[in-house]
Amino acid sequence: MCGIVGAIANRDVVPLLVDGLKRLEYRGYDSAGLAVVAGETVRRVRRTGRVSEMEAAAAAEGLHGHLGIGHTRWATHGGVTESNAHPHISAGELALVHNGIIENHEQQRERLRALGYTFESQTDTEVVAHLIHHYRAQGASLLGALQRAVKELHGAYALAVVDRRDPGTLVAARMGCPLLVGLGEGENFVASDVSAIVSATRRVIFLEEGDTAELTCTGVRVFGASDAPVEREVHVSDVSLASLELGPYRHFMQKEIHEQPRALSDTAEGILDAGGFDPALFGKDAAAVLADVESVQILACGTSYYAGMVARYWIEDIAGLPCAVDIASEYRYRKVIANPKQLIVTISQSGETLDTMEALKYAKAQGHDRTLSICNVPESAIPRASRLVFYTRAGAEIGVASTKAFTTQLVALFALAVALGRQRGQVDGAREAALLDELRHLPGSVQHALNLEPQIASWAAAFAPRQHALFLGRGTHYPIALEGALKLKEISYIHAEGYPAGELKHGPLALVDTQMPVVVIAPNDALLEKVKSNIQEVRARGGEMFVFADADSRFSDSEGVHVIRTPRHVGVLSPIVHAIPVQLLAYHTALARGTDVDKPRNLAKSVTVE
Known part of the structure; x- marks a missing residue:
């Protein structure tokens, strides 16, 4: 993995490819490259580091062409080296880019070595390039060679894929990793993400599971898993260029933190317009x-x-229903007790998270057909595989560390809880109206929390070294403590852990010092009051406390205890409001550390490998 873009056009595609790779940078990567068919040759440029370094090298070499592919790589097989970067070339004729993991690459590597192929990289991807080239050498068309090759991949x-012999x-082909085709006038594209094109x-x-596609300047043909031609619906993306630009912010993460009042309002709009938590929302x-x-089961x-x-x-x-929450990569590998009346809920920002998709497939294979996905990307794989769906309306999220996707997911899950409660007679009209009113006031409370940014930024100096x-958190705020720790470690590289505050004396208190x-x-x-007692446990061991307290919590600063007052308690939706300060703390600490x-x-x- 991580990002793919390809183009065939009646103009030079190199600027298109470079622009696409820059728009894919947010997905995370460690090297970048592109290859074009120029005349009767395939020309390639690869660099470790940023796309800008690869772009400069392509300009220095005068790279241009009407057909090409580009890639940003996040290393899986093999280290971060130029030889492992994509595209990979076979016999100087065929170039290929790949997202995902080929599980039987070792067996295929031995077979191809016996056929006379030599390998220049440590990647599983180079195996695929040679395998397609092998079938081309046997007389297959480029599409036919691709279709034969993918049937041998696990x-x-x-x-x-491009080939100098077929300019x-x-x-293109897709199985388990996202890939789409873009339709232009006299030009067509492939990409792993619509933002690239x-x-x-x-x-x-x-493209759907098992699809292959053939693109020319004048048209596109799509073939299903049986290699028979199929018709796939054409969608008009609502991703805006403005959402992919920084505007007045220093980083996309900062921009996306501040977009949360709007994102929450947009996500709640359908609920508020309906005047209640109707199951039809899903x-x-x-x-x-x-x-x-x-x-x-989540x-x-x-x-x-x-x-x-x-x-x-x-x-x-x-709702008064038992609920279990599993990490998808663990659920898919354990024996589960199937219950046809259990609702399976999958949550994924991208809708392409491989472990979550495979967990959903596993649940369905066990006989679960009541499936609901909560997702931010329309028409992605997980919603398509689910009976019900709730699309969050967070808009494009560019920063790797999720912020507005998280809080809008919480709105969707809150709506599900109330809808289930209404269905089961656990929520009457008066309580539903009260919960709806809390939801209506949520964006304003989040904006109040955002206004604390200068105070939170002042704490960053204490965290940076x-x-x-x-x-620490308790009840519904314990997961927010986990999320705060995750954010801090993700972007500042400070080791952080989240715990239920009541667990302090069962081990973590041994770590506390100045x-x-x-x-x-x-x-x-x-x-x-329980949390206040836990704070005293920390202070007695010399620990320095940084407390996010509601305005009506009656907390005050004292020696070793620093307090920032968030808005007054907002009831059941309080975890959403308290997510904002921990996001801002992580962001400003990362700024102070220069990461x-x-x-x-x-x-x-977008994690599309296991």
């Missing part, structure tokens, strides 16, 4: 699907998993 892939064709076209076809047949649900990864942890409290409290930090800052989330709820906020090391935005 694993996940998105592929784009009028670009071919939005400056050239908004008309896209989302799909036409949602009332029937949700009618006799006996339990809920599957997600990373930040989305923490959103699911908050939702467990809501679903059990509001530290190597460790502890985050060099360990402790962040406490202290809303004015039923557990406030790359939007592209943290070793991480990628």
